[in-house]
Amino acid sequence: MSIKAIVTDIEGTTSAVSFVFDVLFPYAAKHLPDFVRQNAERADVAEQLDAVRRDSNAPQADVERVVEILLSWIEEDRKATPLKALQGMVWAQGYHAGQLKGHVYPDAVEALQRWHAAGYQLFVYSSGSIQAQKLIFGCSEAGDLTPLFSGYFDTTSGPKREAQSYTNIQQAIGVAPEEILFLSDIVEELDAAQAAGLQTCGLAREGGELGNHITVDTFTGIEPEAF
Numbered sequence: 681m682s683i684k685a686i687v688t689d690i691e692g693t694t695s696a697v698s699f700v701f702d703v704l705f706p707y708a709a710k711h712l713p714d715f716v717r718q719n720a721e722r723a724d725v726a727e728q729l730d731a732v733r734r735d736s737n738a739p740q741a742d743v744e745r746v747v748e749i750l751l752s753w754i755e756e757d758r759k760a761t762p763l764k765a766l767q768g769m770v771w772a773q774g775y776h777a778g779q780l781k782g783h784v785y786p787d788a789v790e791a792l793q794r795w796h797a798a799g800y801q802l803f804v805y806s807s808g809s810i811q812a813q814k815l816i817f818g819c820s821e822a823g824d825l826t827p828l829f830s831g832y833f834d835t836t837s838g839p840k841r842e843a844q845s846y847t848n849i850q851q852a853i854g855v856a857p858e859e860i861l862f863l864s865d866i867v868e869e870l871d872a873a874q875a876a877g878l879q880t881c882g883l884a885r886e887g888g889e890l891g892n893h894i895t896v897d898t899f900t901g902i903e904p905e906a907f
């Protein structure tokens with residue numbers, strides 16, 4: 681069975697962990713409080729603030745308390761859907777103001793372009809919101825890479841360490857599980873994708889092996905036709 685679709689993680693896979701931890705998360709921590717205060721009545725923001733109240737079991741929390749909760753979630757790298765949605769909105773301002781440029785490894789850019797030209801369907805699956813995914817690739821140091829992608833999946837498809845999430849994504853893509861190659865730097869994500877029947881390839885940019893998964897150190901080492 682040959683690969684028809686490739687689904688890639690972002691942080692640690694197409695893009696440096698340091699870009700997310702040293703640039704994106706501090707940017708969100710700095711700008712999110714005022715963004716939330718100034719936009720708390722906006723319908724899309726209010727919806728996420730209510731989700732924070734629900735998820736943290738604090739139904740009466742005022743805006744300042746919700747900001748505190750969000751900052752603690754950034755600190756602990758919580759992959760909570762409402763935090764990710766709000767981070768995406770804050771980062772949008774930074775990208776559009778030219779303060780942020782998405783980091784994508786040159787080897788990932790080259791391989792994604794080559795695979796797209798060869799007819800593979802390319803997708804993203806990240807804990808970052810779909811808005812944030814489109815921004816990192818759309819406003820990247822290598823230019824607008826969004827034309828390469830056929831679709832985007834975030835935590836609304838489920839947590840990245842659960843097999844069911846990959847079944848949800850496989851059904852949305854509409855090809856057999858074994859025709860999908862999933863790329864990630866996290867062994868628990870690769871295990872979950874494998875349990876759902878997907879092919880897997882680990883990215884270990886500092887070297888080493890990721891569990892029982894074929895592991896490479898750059899995208900240049902990935903040969904979709906070999907799976």
Ligand SMILES: CSCCC(=O)C(=O)COP(=O)(O)O
Pocket residue numbers: 689690691692700704759764805806807808809812813816840
């Ligand atoms: C979409 S860029 C921001 C990445 C992010 O917020 C994050 O939590 C990273 O998650 P990933 O699933 O890409 O490791």
Ligand SMILES: [Mg+2]
Pocket residue numbers: 689690691692693864865866
């Ligand atoms: Mg990752």
